[in-house]
Amino acid sequence: MSTYYRLSPEIYFVKGRKKSALYNTLQGEIIHLCEERTRIIELLDKMPFEEILNIINGLSKTEIMEFVRVLKQNGIIRKYENKAYIDKLSLGFPLFMQKHLFNKPAPNLDIAFIEVSSTCDFSCYFCKNYPIKFGCLGCTQISYKKRISEELWLEILQEVNNLRCKTLVILGGDPFLEITSLVNFCRNLDKFNFENIFILTHGINIATKKSRNLIKHYNLKPIISIFLP
Ligand code: SF4
Structure with a gap:
């Protein structure tokens, strides 16, 4: 006998280009899914x-069974002995509107601004004026202690790339001041x-050798940004 699983009526599956998410519309929870679990x-x-x-590559049978077990245990999916059609729970939107809201393709991202560090040895107008500096889209001096790992940068860039972004703007502080963080990112x-x-x-x-090498190797296009009083 075959086993079929269906998403519970209140669970909406929203697919991006590769990954996806399950929305529990009753509890307001969102479950993010990797490529394999999306499949x-x-x-x-x-x-x-x-x-x-x-037929699933990238996950063992045990992992697939565990994934399905957890979904079932949490009421995300339900088991059926036959192929069943389960109508979606309507939360007030007519069905045609739900389709409009939930089936849109993932948007393209034109430009991604990525802050690789926040250290700066200047003291420009914005950074000296605490109340206004967070309104600035350019470089900003903030004392963060944590640094993002190379692996996490890779994940972030992967997400940006999945949204078909072609233009990056790297920001600091002054990114060249923390050259090791910049190298890890690049x-x-x-x-x-x-x-x-x-x-x-x-x-x-x-103008330092490391900075020049980095600019040349990755074809970085410097934009000089100073906000003097
Ligand atoms: S160069 Fe940028 S980060 Fe540095 S002080 Fe000026 S505005 Fe702030």
């Missing part, structure tokens, strides 16, 4: 669970095809 949810609607176990750039990579700097540190 499982897609297939649950099409075939018996026994067949899915044999190491990931070779894996993608960003067309334009701008880097905002006050310019004092771009």
Whole structure:
């Protein structure tokens, strides 16, 4: 006998380009899904669970079974002996509007601004004026202690790339002041095809050998940004 699983009526599946999310419209919870788990949810609607176990790459059978067990235990999916059609719970929107809201393709991202560090040895007008500095889209001096790892940068760039972003703007502080953080970030750039990579700097540190090598290797386009009083 085959086993079929269906999403519970209150659970909405929203798919991005690769990953996806399950929205529990009754409890307001969102569950993010990786590529493999996204594929499982897609297939649950099409075939018996026994067949899915044999066609998912990237997860072992044990992992697939555990994923389905947790979903079932939390009421996200329900088990059926036959292929069943489960109507979605309507929360007040007519069905045609739900389709309009939930089935839109993921948007393209034109430009991503990425702050690789927040250290700066200048003291410009914005950064000296605490109440206004957070309104500025350019470089900003803030004392963060934590640093983002190379692995996390890779994940962030992957997400940006998935949204078909072609232009990056790297910000600080002055990114060249924390050259190690900048090098760690830039190491990931070779894996993608960003067309334009701008880097905002006050310019004092771009003449060092390390900075020049970095600019040349990654084809960075410096933009000098200083806000003097
Ligand atoms: S160069 Fe940028 S980060 Fe540095 S003080 Fe000026 S505005 Fe702030």
